[in-house]
Each structure stands twice: as C-alpha cells, then as structure tokens.
Amino acid sequence: SKSFKVAVLPGDGIGPEVMAEALQVLDAVEKKYAVRFERTFANVGGAGIDEEGKALPQTTVDICKGSDAILFGSVGGPKWESLPPDEQPERGALLPLRKIFGLYANLRPAIIFPALTGASSLKEEVIAGGFNVLVVRELTGGIYFSQPKGIEGQGRDRVGIDTMRYTVPEIERITHVAFQAARKRDKRVTSIDKANVLSSSILWREIVEGVAKEYPDVKLSHMYVDNAAMQLVRWPKQFDVILCENMFGDILSDEAAMLTGSLGMLPSASLAQGSFGMYEPSGGSAPDIAGQGIANPIAQILSASMMLRYSFAMVEAADAIDGAVEAVLNQGLRTGDIFQDRPGERRVNTKEMGEAIVAAL
Amino acid sequence: SKSFKVAVLPGDGIGPEVMAEALQVLDAVEKKYAVRFERTFANVGGAGIDEEGKALPQTTVDICKGSDAILFGSVGGPKWESLPPDEQPERGALLPLRKIFGLYANLRPAIIFPALTGASSLKEEVIAGGFNVLVVRELTGGIYFSQPKGIEGQGRDRVGIDTMRYTVPEIERITHVAFQAARKRDKRVTSIDKANVLSSSILWREIVEGVAKEYPDVKLSHMYVDNAAMQLVRWPKQFDVILCENMFGDILSDEAAMLTGSLGMLPSASLAQGSFGMYEPSGGSAPDIAGQGIANPIAQILSASMMLRYSFAMVEAADAIDGAVEAVLNQGLRTGDIFQDRPGERRVNTKEMGEAIVAAL
Numbered sequence: 001s002k003s004f005k006v007a008v009l010p011g012d013g014i015g016p017e018v019m020a021e022a023l024q025v026l027d028a029v030e031k032k033y034a035v036r037f038e039r040t041f042a043n044v045g046g047a048g049i050d051e052e053g054k055a056l057p058q059t060t061v062d063i064c065k066g067s068d069a070i071l072f073g074s075v076g077g078p079k080w081e082s083l084p085p086d087e088q089p090e091r092g093a094l095l096p097l098r099k100i101f102g103l104y105a106n107l108r109p110a111i112i113f114p115a116l117t118g119a120s121s122l123k124e125e126v127i128a129g130g131f132n133v134l135v136v137r138e139l140t141g142g143i144y145f146s147q148p149k150g151i152e153g154q155g156r157d158r159v160g161i162d163t164m165r166y167t168v169p170e171i172e173r174i175t176h177v178a179f180q181a182a183r184k185r186d187k188r189v190t191s192i193d194k195a196n197v198l199s200s201s202i203l204w205r206e207i208v209e210g211v212a213k214e215y216p217d218v219k220l221s222h223m224y225v226d227n228a229a230m231q232l233v234r235w236p237k238q239f240d241v242i243l244c245e246n247m248f249g250d251i252l253s254d255e256a257a258m259l260t261g262s263l264g265m266l267p268s269a270s271l272a273q274g275s276f277g278m279y280e281p282s283g284g285s286a287p288d289i290a291g292q293g294i295a296n297p298i299a300q301i302l303s304a305s306m307m308l309r310y311s312f313a314m315v316e317a318a319d320a321i322d323g324a325v326e327a328v329l330n331q332g333l334r335t336g337d338i339f340q341d342r343p344g345e346r347r348v349n350t351k352e353m354g355e356a357i358v359a360a361l
Numbered sequence: 362s363k364s365f366k367v368a369v370l371p372g373d374g375i376g377p378e379v380m381a382e383a384l385q386v387l388d389a390v391e392k393k394y395a396v397r398f399e400r401t402f403a404n405v406g407g408a409g410i411d412e413e414g415k416a417l418p419q420t421t422v423d424i425c426k427g428s429d430a431i432l433f434g435s436v437g438g439p440k441w442e443s444l445p446p447d448e449q450p451e452r453g454a455l456l457p458l459r460k461i462f463g464l465y466a467n468l469r470p471a472i473i474f475p476a477l478t479g480a481s482s483l484k485e486e487v488i489a490g491g492f493n494v495l496v497v498r499e500l501t502g503g504i505y506f507s508q509p510k511g512i513e514g515q516g517r518d519r520v521g522i523d524t525m526r527y528t529v530p531e532i533e534r535i536t537h538v539a540f541q542a543a544r545k546r547d548k549r550v551t552s553i554d555k556a557n558v559l560s561s562s563i564l565w566r567e568i569v570e571g572v573a574k575e576y577p578d579v580k581l582s583h584m585y586v587d588n589a590a591m592q593l594v595r596w597p598k599q600f601d602v603i604l605c606e607n608m609f610g611d612i613l614s615d616e617a618a619m620l621t622g623s624l625g626m627l628p629s630a631s632l633a634q635g636s637f638g639m640y641e642p643s644g645g646s647a648p649d650i651a652g653q654g655i656a657n658p659i660a661q662i663l664s665a666s667m668m669l670r671y672s673f674a675m676v677e678a679a680d681a682i683d684g685a686v687e688a689v690l691n692q693g694l695r696t697g698d699i700f701q702d703r704p705g706e707r708r709v710n711t712k713e714m715g716e717a718i719v720a721a722l
C-alpha cells in the first residue's frame with residue numbers, strides 16, 4: 001500500500017479545531033483506499049513563536065522538508081499583533097515557507113455552492129446558480145520578493161522602496177499552471193495586468209500570449225486589474241480561471257473569496273515544481289470564535305482534498321471528499337457561519353460537520 | 362464679478378455629449394452667482410490623436426496651463442485600442458496631465474444615492490440607506506512613476522521592472538488631504554497599505570500616523586489592501602475616507618465605484634498644491650452608447666460641481682448643483698443606465714436630464 005508523509009501545521013485560533021476534522025477525513029481515506037498518511041505535527045505562527053520563539057521554527061522547516069506535502073491550518077491572532085511585521089505569525093510563516101519550498105503557484109478557488117448563494121453579499125440575480133472562479137496567483141516573485149526593497153535614508157529624507165520584477169521563466173511557468181487548470185474546467189483564462197502603466201505587465205502580457213499558443217483549445221483574454229476588481233463585483237460568472245501576478249492575485253483572490261460569502265468553505269493550494277505543495281484554508285484563524293468548537297471545518301477538509309489531488313495524484317479520493325462535502329451541504333447541515341435558518345437547515349458544530357462528512361464518505 | 366478660466370477637454374465617446382450638459386449647468390451658475398467661466402476647448406485622447414497626432418497635444422497642455430482648472434470628459438475607444446500602451450488615449454493623456462500639473466491628490470467619491478440602491482449588485486440589506494465612501498488616492502508617485510521602470514535584457518533573459526517608491530513629503534501631503542476631507546465628513550480615515558510585505562507601506566503607515574496626530578478629532582485605522590478589497594464587498598458602510606497609495610487607490614476606487622452600481626453618477630477631482638485641479642467622471646467613454654444622446658450626464662455635472670468647490674471656492678454654488686441633482690433623482694428622472702422601471706421613475710435622455718438639473722438649480 002502507498003504511503004505519504006504529511007507535515008501537519010495546525011497553527012493558531014481555529015486552526016487546531018478544524019485540522020482535527022481534516023485528519024479524521026484522512027483516517028477515513030486510509031480505510032477506504034489502500035494508502036497511509038504518516039503525519040508529523042509541527043508548530044507554526046503564534047504557536048511557533050510561543051513554543052520555539054519564531055513563527056517558522058527551524059524544526060518545522062525540517063519536518064516539512066522531510067514530507068511530501070504540508071497541511072497548514074491558519075495563523076495569527078491579537079496576541080502577536082504588536083510584533084514587528086517581519087516576525088508576525090502570518091507574514092513570518094507564510095513568506096519564508098513559500099520561498100524555501102518554491103511554492104510558485106497558488107490556486108485559490110472562489111466557489112459559491114448552489115446551496116449557499118444566500119450567504120453572498122451579492123444579489124440573488126447576480127449569483128443565481130452559484131459561480132466557480134479559480135484564481136491562479138504567482139506566489140514567489142513580483143513585489144513580494146524582488147530587490148531592491150527597504151527604507152533608505154534618514155529622518156525626513158527617508159524613501160520606502162519596493163520592486164516589482166518578473167523574468168520570462170517566472171511568467172511562463174505560472175501561465176502553464178493556469179492553462180492546464182483551465183483545460184480541466186471551462187477552458188477560459190483571463191490574465192490580469194496593468195499593462196497601461198507597468199513595464200512588468202507589458203512583459204507579462206507578451207509572455208502569456210506566447211504560452212497561450214500552446215493551448216489553442218483555451219480562450220485567453222486580458223483585463224486590467226482595476227477593471228477586474230469591478231467586473232468581479234458586477235458579474236463574477238464571466239470568469240473561469242483568473243491568472244495574476246503575486247500582488248494582484250492577493251487582492252483579487254480575497255475579493256473573489258469574500259464575494260462567495262463563505263470564506264470558511266474555501267481551500268487553497270500552493271504548489272512547487274514537481275508534486276510538493278502546501279494546502280491551507282483561504283480564511284483566517286478567526287480568533288473570535290477559536291476554542292468554541294463551532295468553526296467551519298470545510299475549508300480545511302477541502303484543503304486536504306486538494307492535497308490528495310495535486311500532491312498525491314489521488315483524484316478519486318479527492319473527488320470523493322468533495323462529493324461528501326456537497327452531500328452534507330445538500331442534507332442541510334450548516335455551521336454557524338453559513339447557517340441562515342432556512343427550511344431544511346440544521347445548525348451543527350465543528351465535530352458534527354466533520355463526522356457527517358466522514359460518514360458521507 | 363469674479364472670472365475663472367476653464368480648459369474644457371470633452372474627449373471621446375460620450376464625453377462631448379455629457380460635457381454639453383455640464384456647460385449648461387455652468388451657464389446657469391453664471392446667471393445665478395456673479396461669476397464668469399471663460400472656457401477654452403481643447404482636444405484630448407482619441408480626439409487629440411485624430412486631430413493633432415497625440416493623446417495630449419502641446420496646444421492642449423498650453424491651454425490647460427493658461428487656465429484655473431481643467432474640466433475633463435472621458436477618453437478612449439476601440440478605434441485606438443491597438444496603439445502601443447504609451448500612446449493610447451487614456452494612459453497617453455491622463456498620466457502626463459497628472460505629472461505636468463502635479464495633480465497628486467485624487468478624490469473619488471463612491472456614493473449610493475438612497476434613490477438608487479437598486480442599481481448596486483450588492484444586496485439591499487447590505488446597502489440599505491445608501492453609502493458614502495471617499496477614496497483619497499495618491500496620484501503622482503508610487504509604482505506609476507518611479508524609476509527604475511522598463512524591460513531589460515534580450516529575448517528569454519528579459520526582466521520587467523517597476524518600482525514602488527514613496528518619500529516622506531509625498532506621503533505627508535496626501536495624508537493631509539485625507540484628514541482635511543474627513544473633518545468635513547464622518548471624521549474617520551482608513552489608511553490602506555500592505556505593511557506586512559512592502560517596505561514603502563511600512564514607511565507609509567509610520568508617516569500617516571505622524572500626520573494623524575495633528576488631527577486628534579479624526580479617527581485613524583489601518584487596513585491591508587487585500588482585506589480592504591474584501592471589506593468593501595462585505596460592508597461598505599464601515600468606511601468614511603479611504604486613504605491609498607496610487608496603485609491600491611486605482612484598484613479599490615474602481616471596486617468601490619462599481620459597488621454603487623451607478624458609475625455614470627460618480628465624479629472625481631485630481632488636485633494640485635494650491636487651487637488648480639482637473640475634474641472628470643469616474644466612468645469611461647462608453648463607446649457603445651456614444652452619439653445616441655442617452656448617456657448619463659450626472660457624473661460630468663458633479664465633476665463641474667467639484668471644480669467649483671475645490672478650485673474656485675464656490676461652496677454655495679457647488680452645494681446648489683449637488684442639491685439639484687438629488688432633487689431631480691428624487692423626482693424620478695432616470696437615464697437608461699439607472700432606469701429600473703419602478704413606480705415613479707421616468708426615463709429621460711442626456712439633454713432632458715441636463716435641462717431638469719438646470720431647472721432645479
């Protein structure tokens with residue numbers, strides 16, 4: 001039987017609670033399919049700071065290096081908010097993880113499940129029947145990581161500097177990810193840039209067009225980032241795959257996620273060349289409801305499903321998990337964040353939701 | 362009687378049609394208040410390209426230099442879309458105008474008029490009673506204008522580079538604009554940055570906090586740009602003044618504008634040190650409906666009102682125009698873009714809307 005090593009990084013806030021349910025789902029997958037998931041737990045984020053003095057302790061990096069994939073919970077909370085930006089749980093854990101493991105391709109689905117259209121702040125007529133957008137975000141380049149970056153000079157003569165820099169291979173590889181993904185979906189890629197202002201965007205657009213020629217079955221269009229921010233609000237269904245550089249992807253993926261109205265439902269994958277990847281919910285650590293056992297575990301469970309799909313090539317098991325989640329939603333089960341008190345809905349807690357998904361599996 | 366010189370740049374698409382109505386409103390203001398507006402027309406955008414070979418001809422620059430303010434229509438259209446980015450009507454006219462005239466402060470109100478909540482793609486419960494956000498965007502610095510910028514190298518070794526750079530005085534002066542504006546409104550400023558990733562944002566946040574001390578009556582908070590893109594969708598009413606650097610302001614002001622659902626209603630001002638400014642609708646040139654006499658002239662008329670308020674210190678006249686617009690909306694007059702066929706609504710064309718506003722004045 002196959003065996004995979006998983007680094008389990010529950011993190012802070014609701015992270016440990018929802019992770020527990022995702023691990024139950026992995027248990028169920030082990031029983032159903034001939035597979036073993038060897039799990040090693042490690043500290044990250046605030047837990048890393050509290051236990052080992054750093055948001056990303058070296059022991060955690062080593063555990064991740066010895067694994068086939070990282071299953072990540074969520075990090076951050078008021079306790080660590082006054083630390084310098086570099087040391088804070090989110091930035092201090094996520095940016096180094098992305099860089100160390102070369103996680104250049106961030107996949108962020110923004111899906112409204114038809115059963116949950118009511119949760120969106122968009123009008124029913126705008127989202128009737130749901131929508132399904134996949135943001136493919138470049139994650140290890142651009143203004144996040146390029147040099148020069150820093151504050152130069154003294155006192156009132158200081159200048160803050162960041163650099164948005166893209167090379168041809170960086171643009172090519174993320175474009176391939178977007179087009180490959182589109183092939184399995186509705187075969188449309190909207191590439192986002194600001195080519196009327198940015199030189200990096202002019203190169204971006206040219207390289208994207210070059211790569212697109214290898215995918216004649218996929219339709220490519222270009223959109224300026226400011227227009228994309230508008231079009232997402234106006235008519236999200238016009239999009240299939242949205243391809244973005246790092247910063248634009250940060251902004252638009254969060255906008256798209258919020259448009260679904262159910263952040264607690266959305267997983268994400270950050271992929272390296274090869275099969276290694278890190279998988280985490282799109283939402284945050286929700287410190288306000290942490291420890292109460294009421295958080296929605298679905299984003300974490302769907303993150304585990306993405307791990308099976310992208311890192312372990314277990315497409316059948318991933319489909320089964322996704323199907324189990326949908327079945328449970330159709331049965332009317334709702335954690336508090338998605339509960340709307342409509343006929344047929346039943347309010348459940350984290351454990352009950354997790355158990356129902358395991359049962360549906 | 363006072364006299365002001367106005368450079369009138371109607372531009373392309375619906376620009377000339379809506380400008381005609383704004384000029385009628387200025388005629389009415391001349392009659393009612395002891396003032397004269399000396400108008401000089403000039404080509405800009407596609408009209409500049411067609412007539413004088415450039416989106417911003419030198420004659421136009423000279424006319425603007427000889428004026429107290431610029432009243433700008435809108436530019437762009439399919440005819441000029443295949444030109445290189447630098448030469449296109451929008452970029453080729455707007456960026457040089459901002460730079461030449463030092464228009465560092467861009468004010469973009471995103472207002473839902475209570476009469477028009479139905480036009481938004483947001484749910485009634487999210488926007489009941491309307492909302493009123495003012496985006497204050499830095500307009501002459503940051504990644505739009507800083508060096509180095511360009512594509513270096515050859516072939517597959519090319520690198521696209523842009524620089525986001527902010528100095529202390531640049532941050533200070535736009536922060537003052539935001540706080541001054543907040544004083545006349547709900548006294549709250551949300552400063553947008555990405556201080557967990559960008560060095561320019563770390564400096565931005567520090568300088569904004571310093572300036573804020575001079576305005577103890579105004580409440581300052583900070584928000585990351587990705588979170589702001591979410592919060593605008595989730596609950597736009599939480600914002601009063603949103604203070605942004607150039608690129609974030611481009612994205613968020615467009616998102617906020619679209620949330621209102623009536624782009625044809627939204628004016629903007631781009632202000633220099635002193636009283637000089639440029640005033641233009643937030644929407645585009647809408648080539649699809651150009652020449653039909655059905656465009657909404659309100660954004661252009663409200664842009665003229667902002668000109669009176671900010672460049673000519675004619676607060677009373679500006680209030681009168683704003684009041685006339687509101688009155689006409691309350692009477693039920695609607696151009697096609699805001700017509701919803703509800704009881705009490707009457708569909709009108711560009712001229713009728715302009716005339717009704719003049720009459721209400």
Ligand SMILES: CC(C)[C@H](C(=O)O)[C@@H](O)C(=O)O
Nearest residue numbers: 090091094095250557558587
């Ligand atoms: C925490 C922060 C550095 C991070 C980012 O900007 O990438 C987060 O917003 C995200 O999108 O994962």
Ligand SMILES: CC(C)[C@H](C(=O)O)[C@@H](O)C(=O)O
Nearest residue numbers: 196197226451452455456611
């Ligand atoms: C046309 C373009 C250069 C411009 C900008 O990005 O500033 C436009 O989008 C705007 O917001 O006025």
